[in-house]
Amino acid sequence: MELLARLVQQPSVSAQNMGFDKAPWLVKDALDLVGLNAEIVPVPNNGHPSVFGSISGASEHTLLFYTHYDVQPAEPLELWDSEPFEPSRRDGRIYGRGTSDDKGNIVARLAAIRAFNEVRGSLPCNLKFFVEGEEEIGSRNLRGLIETRGQEFKADACIWEGGGRNLSGDPFIYLGLKGVLTIGMSVKLLHGDAHSSYAPILPSASWRLLQALNVIKDPSDDRCLISGFYDDIRPATDAENAAVASLPDESLEWQETFGVESFIGGVGGEDLRRKLLFEPSANINGFESGYNGAGMKTVLPAEAKAKMDFRLVPDMRPEDIFKKLRAHLDRQGFEDIELEYLAGVNPARTPIDSPWVRLVAETAEEIYGRKPVIAPTMAGTGPMYEFADILGMPIATSGVDHPSHKIHAPNENITEEDFLYGAKHAALIMQRFGERGLEE
Amino acid sequence: MELLARLVQQPSVSAQNMGFDKAPWLVKDALDLVGLNAEIVPVPNNGHPSVFGSISGASEHTLLFYTHYDVQPAEPLELWDSEPFEPSRRDGRIYGRGTSDDKGNIVARLAAIRAFNEVRGSLPCNLKFFVEGEEEIGSRNLRGLIETRGQEFKADACIWEGGGRNLSGDPFIYLGLKGVLTIGMSVKLLHGDAHSSYAPILPSASWRLLQALNVIKDPSDDRCLISGFYDDIRPATDAENAAVASLPDESLEWQETFGVESFIGGVGGEDLRRKLLFEPSANINGFESGYNGAGMKTVLPAEAKAKMDFRLVPDMRPEDIFKKLRAHLDRQGFEDIELEYLAGVNPARTPIDSPWVRLVAETAEEIYGRKPVIAPTMAGTGPMYEFADILGMPIATSGVDHPSHKIHAPNENITEEDFLYGAKHAALIMQRFGERGLEE
Numbered sequence: 001m002e003l004l005a006r007l008v009q010q011p012s013v014s015a016q017n018m019g020f021d022k023a024p025w026l027v028k029d030a031l032d033l034v035g036l037n038a039e040i041v042p043v044p045n046n047g048h049p050s051v052f053g054s055i056s057g058a059s060e061h062t063l064l065f066y067t068h069y070d071v072q073p074a075e076p077l078e079l080w081d082s083e084p085f086e087p088s089r090r091d092g093r094i095y096g097r098g099t100s101d102d103k104g105n106i107v108a109r110l111a112a113i114r115a116f117n118e119v120r121g122s123l124p125c126n127l128k129f130f131v132e133g134e135e136e137i138g139s140r141n142l143r144g145l146i147e148t149r150g151q152e153f154k155a156d157a158c159i160w161e162g163g164g165r166n167l168s169g170d171p172f173i174y175l176g177l178k179g180v181l182t183i184g185m186s187v188k189l190l191h192g193d194a195h196s197s198y199a200p201i202l203p204s205a206s207w208r209l210l211q212a213l214n215v216i217k218d219p220s221d222d223r224c225l226i227s228g229f230y231d232d233i234r235p236a237t238d239a240e241n242a243a244v245a246s247l248p249d250e251s252l253e254w255q256e257t258f259g260v261e262s263f264i265g266g267v268g269g270e271d272l273r274r275k276l277l278f279e280p281s282a283n284i285n286g287f288e289s290g291y292n293g294a295g296m297k298t299v300l301p302a303e304a305k306a307k308m309d310f311r312l313v314p315d316m317r318p319e320d321i322f323k324k325l326r327a328h329l330d331r332q333g334f335e336d337i338e339l340e341y342l343a344g345v346n347p348a349r350t351p352i353d354s355p356w357v358r359l360v361a362e363t364a365e366e367i368y369g370r371k372p373v374i375a376p377t378m379a380g381t382g383p384m385y386e387f388a389d390i391l392g393m394p395i396a397t398s399g400v401d402h403p404s405h406k407i408h409a410p411n412e413n414i415t416e417e418d419f420l421y422g423a424k425h426a427a428l429i430m431q432r433f434g435e436r437g438l439e440e
Numbered sequence: 441m442e443l444l445a446r447l448v449q450q451p452s453v454s455a456q457n458m459g460f461d462k463a464p465w466l467v468k469d470a471l472d473l474v475g476l477n478a479e480i481v482p483v484p485n486n487g488h489p490s491v492f493g494s495i496s497g498a499s500e501h502t503l504l505f506y507t508h509y510d511v512q513p514a515e516p517l518e519l520w521d522s523e524p525f526e527p528s529r530r531d532g533r534i535y536g537r538g539t540s541d542d543k544g545n546i547v548a549r550l551a552a553i554r555a556f557n558e559v560r561g562s563l564p565c566n567l568k569f570f571v572e573g574e575e576e577i578g579s580r581n582l583r584g585l586i587e588t589r590g591q592e593f594k595a596d597a598c599i600w601e602g603g604g605r606n607l608s609g610d611p612f613i614y615l616g617l618k619g620v621l622t623i624g625m626s627v628k629l630l631h632g633d634a635h636s637s638y639a640p641i642l643p644s645a646s647w648r649l650l651q652a653l654n655v656i657k658d659p660s661d662d663r664c665l666i667s668g669f670y671d672d673i674r675p676a677t678d679a680e681n682a683a684v685a686s687l688p689d690e691s692l693e694w695q696e697t698f699g700v701e702s703f704i705g706g707v708g709g710e711d712l713r714r715k716l717l718f719e720p721s722a723n724i725n726g727f728e729s730g731y732n733g734a735g736m737k738t739v740l741p742a743e744a745k746a747k748m749d750f751r752l753v754p755d756m757r758p759e760d761i762f763k764k765l766r767a768h769l770d771r772q773g774f775e776d777i778e779l780e781y782l783a784g785v786n787p788a789r790t791p792i793d794s795p796w797v798r799l800v801a802e803t804a805e806e807i808y809g810r811k812p813v814i815a816p817t818m819a820g821t822g823p824m825y826e827f828a829d830i831l832g833m834p835i836a837t838s839g840v841d842h843p844s845h846k847i848h849a850p851n852e853n854i855t856e857e858d859f860l861y862g863a864k865h866a867a868l869i870m871q872r873f874g875e876r877g878l879e880e
Binding site: 178180182189190191192194195196197198199200201202203204206207210211213214217219254257258259260263264267272275276279280281282283284285286287288289290291292295296297298299300301304305307309311342343378379380381 | 620634635636637638639643644647650651659699700704707712715719720722724727730735749818821
């Protein structure tokens with residue numbers, strides 16, 4: 001817990017480039033302390049470096065822990081009850097930015113390693129420990145690193161970040177993340193804004209952009225109209241569908257959080273969860289044109305802009321969707337709409353019937369004393385593809401999370417109980433993986 | 441010219457509420473000086489007052505001059521070569537905000553009155569002189585004033601502001617202005633913005649608003665789809681069509697100004713001018729939703745907003761179009777889109793075959809030595825309806841304008857030549873109107 005406090009005390013806010021002169025060294029020291037022979041690994045484009053360590057164990061099986069040491073910005077600061085970078089213990093919880101996401105996971109796993117060192121003098125399996133520095137800003141330089149040095153990080157199986165317990169106290173494991181394509185759209189039709197009295201004869205960038213946006217999605221059923229958009233989707237297996245069916249129903253919670261009476265298409269129950277987890281989406285992040293201040297201004301805007309993100313499921317690819325969108329717009333006569341590729345992340349999902357998933361689930365049940373809830377994927381996005389597909393490892397989660405930890409929000413915290421669960425689960429995974437590897 | 445300098449020196453920027461402690465008194469004094477028995481007339485809602493004066497003449501015919509003493513903001517100040525409120529004479533022009541629009545018109549007309557006073561000792565007709573204080577902010581309190589005291593301002597015919605010469609040096613007369621309806625649109629579907637990973641299941645305000653906007657206009661032919669939108673349009677007469685056909689072709693100038701290769705529907709020539717002058721429009725002033733800053737933010741916006749203006753031709757009514765839009769959206773299932781009525785101005789147009797138009801045109805030809813160009817209407821909007829329809833007067837323009845005067849822009853100016861033309865034309869109109877009134 002002292003080490004967690006030391007790590008949390010050191011800011012490492014990737015979005016604000018804060019603390020990276022010291023944070024990677026502190027992480028390297030922490031890894032070295034448990035014998036992980038750590039090095040600071042530069043990433044392309046002068047990004048925030050990763051830290052990588054490895055150590056041999058008693059068996060031939062090699063396990064990779066994926067974590068990250070960067071954190072979300074602490075703002076809004078006024079909503080914190082104690083300083084975000086001065087860890088403080090209150091009511092059985094330690095508060096501070098990164099206490100749970102993801103410095104809590106780093107330290108819980110290091111605690112498991114130290115326990116083996118102290119009790120046995122050795123580890124039950126070979127271990128690799130990868131700590132990324134840019135996860136909270138979209139892991140934008142990770143792909144380049146994996147392509148050049150990835151083989152060094154390869155293992156037989158991987159434990160991701162992000163597991164832990166759900167609201168009901170059941171251990172929660174997920175096996176995949178969606179991909180994402182984010183784009184900018186823009187159109188400029190006039191040298192400058194015109195007086196709106198010219199509206200009968202001058203083309204309008206506002207109308208043009210929204211007409212283009214309108215050919216992207218069918219308002220009647222919310223389906224994306226880009227030709228070929230759904231072509232490459234890998235159908236969910238019966239086991240995956242069954243897993244989603246047995247996930248807890250969070251629809252009432254979502255209704256309350258977002259203030260909606262019903263969801264798109266009026267779906268509920270399993271269908272709602274299947275939609276959320278297995279369907280891609282075409283979402284508008286924002287759009288803007290002309291005058292939006294107080295009162296009126298009779299202007300005919302010269303320019304209009306929008307941003308979109310497309311969440312992708314296996315085996316869709318952001319570059320492919322970007323090309324298909326361009327072709328779709330061109331075919332509909334919208335060659336004048338400019339598209340900018342902002343970022344792309346591939347989706348990834350480990351098969352639910354993998355022996356690795358069984359090992360992680362079985363050990364979770366032993367540690368938590370309750371049957372784990374397994375989600376074939378989360379609705380969000382992360383750099384899992386680099387490890388799951390490029391390096392070819394089965395991936396599952398095990399961690400220190402709990403909904404009350406408020407990760408990414410003010411007053412992020414961790415309970416000692418969740419920290420210990422996470423450490424013990426990591427230890428048992430290492431133990432069992434050392435004994436039987438990926439055998440059934 | 442001294443009086444013009446004095447009026448221009450006194451700021452009267454209605455949009456910035458600047459100078460109205462003094463400006464109306466200065467205008468009243470100027471009117472009184474030529475015997476107009478002026479009074480400062482309060483307008484509803486504590487708006488900037490009008491100034492009204494009247495005087496009897498030698499005949500029974502009564503003429504109303506409409507002008508306004510408020511001006512546009514002088515900003516951007518750095519683009520002025522001399523101070524906007526310190527009139528300065530350079531290269532045969534007087535520079536300063538309001539020198540042309542509309543203080544130049546006020547003073548040119550007062551000069552015509554003074555000339556009659558000095559040379560004849562009386563005026564050839566009865567005269568009313570109305571000087572508005574809020575024209576540059578949409579004459580928002582004029583309707584109320586006209587409804588309560590309008591009959592006092594009524595005359596047999598009215599000279600509007602805004603005439604003068606065009607780029608070719610021909611006297612330019614227009615007989616109407618479009619109306620306008622300006623509205624706000626908004627929709628809020630969630631308590632707050634959501635993470636975009638919820639896009640498969642949560643409704644999006646961005647999509648919703650743009651889908652609603654998209655049922656307002658047909659992208660294929662740019663026609664407004666609101667049921668009944670075109671119902672009340674008074675068809676242009678043969679004479680009006682002929683007048684538009686003989687207007688100068690400004691399409692090349694517009695192409696250059698706005699940087700467009702072609703106009704909506706690819707029209708040109710007479711058709712282009714007819715479209716501009718005789719067709720209503722449905723224009724987006726602006727729209728806004730979600731995140732529009734640098735880079736990406738994968739947000740699903742809770743709210744979306746837009747502003748629109750509809751330019752209206754006789755005999756459309758803003759209140760009616762607003763109701764039809766509401767009904768149209770409701771019929772299409774967009775009951776959740778909130779509409780806000782921001783402002784409405786009725787269109788007005790004096791028949792081109794009116795004896796009054798002939799009198800103004802004939803006198804223009806005498807003064808300028810060239811046949812006048814007559815536009816049945818302008819594409820812009822102004823409070824002409826209050827005088828033309830509520831008070832029931834034929835209206836035409838005569839004034840000091842020239843495109844080189846840069847009205848509303850930095851370095852607004854007036855040439856002595858245009859000032860004299862405007863004064864002489866006003867004088868001859870009074871003379872001829874005194875002689876024959878509205879007889880053929």
